[in-house]
Amino acid sequence: MTALLEVQDLKVAYGKIEAVKGISFSVEAGQVVTLIGTNGAGKTTTLRTLSGLLKPSGGRILFDGKPLNGTPAHKIVALGLAHSPEGRHIFPRLSITENLQLGAFLRKDVEGIQKDIQRAYELFPILGERRKQAAGTLSGGEQQMLAMGRALMSQPKLLMLDEPSMGLSPIMMQKIMATIAELKAQGTTILLVEQNAQAALSLADQGHVMEVGKIVVSGTGSDLLTDESVRKAYLGED
């Protein structure tokens, strides 16, 4: 069986500066795979390339058995790859419901969309309670919930989350991580980028540590949690 996502020797450059220098990893259906690493390692660049917002300068991306070679971003969404971006980028003036509807912009099944909006409200009850409010009135953690809910509205085969816990209080961070665990339990396949290595590795089936555009260590989540170099560099131990 081939993996749902197969990344082979991927390279991405901004002009002459190579931000991703030939990385390879895969995501099997049903898995949570995490990319961790310090600021500037190339994690966001990787996700933006997978969703078609940046063009690779080398390597191959296979998604659901198909090569993504210059496939435009909206087609990639249609193929089943959704992206909850770093910084969330919700539409602050639109209501919560409208933000969720936008996540379903490629779908025509009105009833199905309605059902999935209800599902988002079940997953995040606070969004249901405030459904008519402008999204800009939500707290950072609630906006993160909305960004995740919106990404799920395209019924993705693979959900990519870029730094969902960024800037959140410890309690809100725990809530977000618990939701990711719940999505995993429901069978959602997730590629998770996180600065919070401890939380991400605790959830992940597989993890990859990125440093300046390369993957330097790979292993199961529990392997990496006990790996001495990972503990020193990313889990704040000496």
Ligand SMILES: Nc1ncnc2c1ncn2[C@@H]1O[C@H](COP(=O)(O)OP(=O)(O)O)[C@@H](O)[C@H]1O
């Ligand atoms: N739009 C851009 N133009 C030029 N360089 C960029 C741009 N975005 C990111 N970079 C550079 O690419 C490298 C990787 O950045 P990024 O993918 O955002 O890392 P991470 O998400 O791991 O923090 C960094 O050196 C960053 O400065």
Ligand SMILES: [Mg+2]
């Ligand atoms: Mg980033």
